Amino acid sequence: MMSLALDETVTSLETRLRASEKTVAEQSAFIKELKEKQAEQTAALKELKKEREERKVSFSASLLESGAGNTGPDDEEGNLIYQNVITNIGNAYNPDTGVFTAPVKGVYHFTVFAMGQGHESTGTGVCLYRNGARVVTAWSRQPDERVSASNGTSLLLEENDEVCVKLWPNSWVYDNENHLTTFSGHLLFPM
Structure with missing residues (x-):
């Protein structure tokens, strides 16, 4: 059991x-x-x-690294090369060419500020271009003293689209150690 x-x-x-x-x-x-x-x-x-x-993209640059002086006037539009890079997160702005190249498709915001010497016949003007086409212009003229102009826009860019600033024909811009003439851009959001 x-x-x-x-x-x-x-x-x-x-x-x-x-x-x-x-x-x-x-x-x-x-x-x-x-x-x-x-x-x-x-x-x-x-x-x-x-x-x-x-996708973190932001840059800001001024025209001259050091010194002071006018750029222009020229008979034709020409790329402005903003040499003094203040910030370049994402390295999308090329300080050797003055061209911003979109690293990703998205909506970007750009601003341009131009300072100039007042003159009766020479204005201060710049144009923002996307892929060779003018988008916005900042232009002003007065007979003496300093003059400034600014503009900005938001753009839907495809990857590798290019944005640059060109000097308006027969106008000039001025910059010095105070960094008065600038170009900036920021990715607002990717698409």
Whole structure:
């Protein structure tokens, strides 16, 4: 009788042990699956952070790094090269060419400020261009003293679209160590 009860107890314990071992194996497989999903999510998050960093675009530059003087007047429009880079997050502005190249498709906001010497026949004027087409102009003229002009616009740009500022024909701009003539742009949001 005792042997029968002992056999039943052993059988019951063996059954419970096998069930526990099966549960442990299932839980181990589930934990492994969770770890794999966590690794995938960590990689996806890292990629999203990288994309977000790539989409941070903002620059501001003034015409002259040092010294003072007029640029222009010239008979034809010519690119203004803003040499004094104040900020260039995303490195989309090229201070060697004066051209901003959109790194991603999105809506960007640009501003131009131009300072000039007042003169009866020479105005102060600049034009903002997108891919070779004039978008906005800032222009002013007065007979003496300093004169300023400014303008801005928001543009939907495709990746690799180019934006630059050109001097208005037969006008001039002035800059000095106070950085009076500037060109700035910022990505408002990607599309």
